[in-house]
Amino acid sequence: MAKVPIQFTLNGSEKAEFVESGATLLNALRDKVGDTSPKGGCHQGTCGACSVIIDGELRLSCLTLAETCSGAAIITTAGLAEGGVLHPLQRAFLDAFASQCGFCTPGMIMAAKALLDHTPDPSREDVVEALSGNICRCTGYEPIIQAVLTAARSNSQNVA
Amino acid sequence: MELRKSYFADVRKDDLHEIGQPRPRLDSPGHVTGKTAFFADHNFPGMLHLKMVRSPHHHARIRSIDTSEAEKHPGVVRILTARDVPHNVYTILILIQIGPEDETVLADGKVRWRGEAVVAVLAETERAAQEAAAKVKVDYEVLPAVFDMEEALKPGAPLVNEYHGQNYYLYDSGECRKVRFGDVEAGFAQADHILEQSYQSSPIEHAPTETTGCVVAPEGNDRFTCYTNTQAMFFTLDNTSIILQMPGSKLHFVGGTVGGGFGGKVDVIVEPIAILAAKLTGRPVSFVYSREEEMQISSPRAAEKVVIKDGVMKDGRIAARKVTGYTDAGAYSRHSPYGAQKGAGHYPGPYTIPNVWIDTYCVYTNRTPSSAMRGFGVTIGDFALEVQMDKLARLIGMDPLEFRFINAYRDGDMKAHRQPTEGAALIECMQEASRAANWPVAEKYMAMSSYEKEA
Structure with missing residues (x-):
């Protein structure tokens, strides 16, 4: 299957990955980047467990295509604590x-x-x-x- | 809330300083930082995805299974059917002598509920597994099905499960679990009023936010590590060992982190087939229920029907209680024979009644197999009993709370199943509830005690 290159920042760090066309951001974050803090509860946009912040807006990563996130700034719960101090x-x-x-x-x-x-x-x-x-x-x-x-x-x- | 330390003062040594004080959970730091590792947070290179081909029929004979088209689907690595499973027929509670083995890991010759697992497809991606599963051809001969417990118990009803031979679980006490205490007919004869009511409930799905599943990694030393969200680690270890005919020393289960369970994750369903798949392919395997599978396939709380007949005196004493309980196990036992039995012990409720007769049936139907859920076996019974208590109080024109004081069990009272009551606190709870709810009762009830009887 065709792979699509994407580049984005995750909690301030630059990331670059090849994802399958049609892959969700949730799967890209969990399986490719290794940030498992967003959870897959329903994969149909009804439970909110996969919520992330993309360019300042709350988004369901299970309904967001990874390839649409090139250039985006993505925030997850894994990136909230700073220097070991909880948000x-x-x-x-x-x-x-x-x-x-x-x-x-x-x-x-x-x-x-x-x-x-x-x-x-x-x-x-x-x-x-x-x-x-x-x-x-x-x-x-x-x-x-x-x-x-x-x-x-x-x-x-x-x-x- | 004020804690009344006068209750049980002679038997209490604690000062209850923890109650009402928030304490952080030990696992909270992991939860709030997203670091807690749930089973699906384990990912391995080359991991295969398992998808089930499921029965579209409630009850059918399997004439044939054709996997040839599915095998050719790009990305498919292996397809499993009943003959790949070393010990395909099992039952979860065989470990505590609740048999016979009555359920198949993968259907063999017959399906008994809509959604039953028939063929397992393993592929490089979830999508390939799903697409290939749709290409598996199963030829079914549809059989008459039964969905109602009382219909299932009638002579001539379709036989749901041949391993039982009849549509009810055969206890050592016969067709139902029985409790006999005093003389229930004599109790009804002396009662001022008789009230018989029936209560019914539907299956209830736990709907945890994390769906049922596991991830299995074959280790280099011929062992298998299984990350699972089971709520029943040792049932899972032992049943997997039986199903795969593999010593427990080859199986390493990692669990304890469950994204909501409520009893819905005590069955042993996903782990044995996923470990078998890892063994036969030599690759890591992920088997995770979709949300639809969680809702349709995972065991719900059993549907129940409870028929309660009470004889009550004008002064508020219950003279006799007869209960017939029906638990809808669905097509297979799982935890339901145990749940129905629990109901038998529980049905008199927290009340002392001199004449009791209880029959509880565990019934097989062509519905989704039911299993554990928070207090299963007694929860629906409690609903029925307490609605019945309100109706009885109304029948004799008595305050419903005072009616419960009159019948409340107290230390030393013999329960219907022949266990003396110990450590009862119903009276004290009702006294506190009376104050908290501003529902006053007569002073004599406020002076009662669970462990000191009036002269």
Whole structure:
């Protein structure tokens, strides 16, 4: 099958890969680049476990063709901690018991980050809406919502 | 919530300082950084992908299987049928003497539910495996199917599973698990009211965010490492050893990280065939359910039917309870004979009733095999029992919570299955619930105790 060369940055590092035409970004990240933080829960865009941020926007990597991502800047949960220090969202998820089995967590954190990047001081309704495409079957939504609100508060304190 | 330390003060040594305090989970740092390794996060060069050809029929004889076109499909490496499996007929709980072996790894001569695995296709890519699976030709002779438990138990119903010989699991106690305590007919005769109701539930899918699957890597020393999301590691090790006729020392299972299970990952389905595929090809193998397979193929909670007949006195005492429970195992046993048996022990509920009669049937139908799910065997029973308790209270014009105090089991009471009650706390829970829900009950009930009986 024809291979397509693609180049992009992943969490700030340059990456270049040959992918099969038609391969999803999810498979390219997991199988080629080795970043397994985006998860494949449904491969049909309904669970949100594969969420990543592409050029500042939240995207489902299972519905994104890898070959459309040449030149893009891609962020995943694996790249959030800096110098071993957890991102405020990661810290809040850890402290608030917002992660049970952990499978939905990287996608949840991406959806939350995309929200806070655009809306640093969200209302509870904003958070609920932002996470509405991410399914948690351990049904820990309330701690997850609280964690995002806590992270937003700690962010604004840092700025102040 | 206030913790009332007066309860069980004489038997308690702890100070319950952990309750109400958040504690980070030990595995959370891995979860929040994306570093936790789920089975599918293991990737090996040259890994093959396994896709199943599945039965489109609920019940059919297999006349023939033709894999010739599929074998020619680009990227296909190997195709497996029943004759490739060393010990093809198995049952998960044979390890705790729940037999007979009644289920095939790959269908042999017959399919008994729609979705049953018939042929396994191994290819270089998932897509090639999927496309080749569509080219496998299976010639079926469709047989009459039965989907309703009571229909299945009638004489002349289509026989679902020949390994059982009848459409119910044969316990050592006969066609059902039985509990007999006191004289239930005498209890009904003395009762002021009789209420008989039936309750039914549908199958329920666990729908974990991570689908069922495993990744197998052949090691150089003739061992196989299997990364799996099973919830039942040792059932999986032992059943794989039986199915593949391979000593356990050749099998190295790596698990413990499960992306949601809820009981849906306790069957042994994907690992044996994936390890066999790795053995026969010498290559790493990935077998992962699609979301559709997770919803349609993985075992759901069993459908159940519960018929409860109670005799109740005007003063609130339940004089007699007769329960007939039906658990729909689907086409194969898996964990259902155990679930139905659990129900038999549980059905009187947390209530002390002097006359009890219980029959629970594990029934085979041409539906998706059911298995474990959170409290299986008692969860649907509890729904039925507590709805019945509300109806009984209404029947005699009594407050439903006070009605439960009157019948609550307490330490020393003999349960219907002949185990004396120990460590009961139902009274105390209901007292706390009464306060928390602002649902007051008479003072005499608030003074009751599970372990100190009134003079």
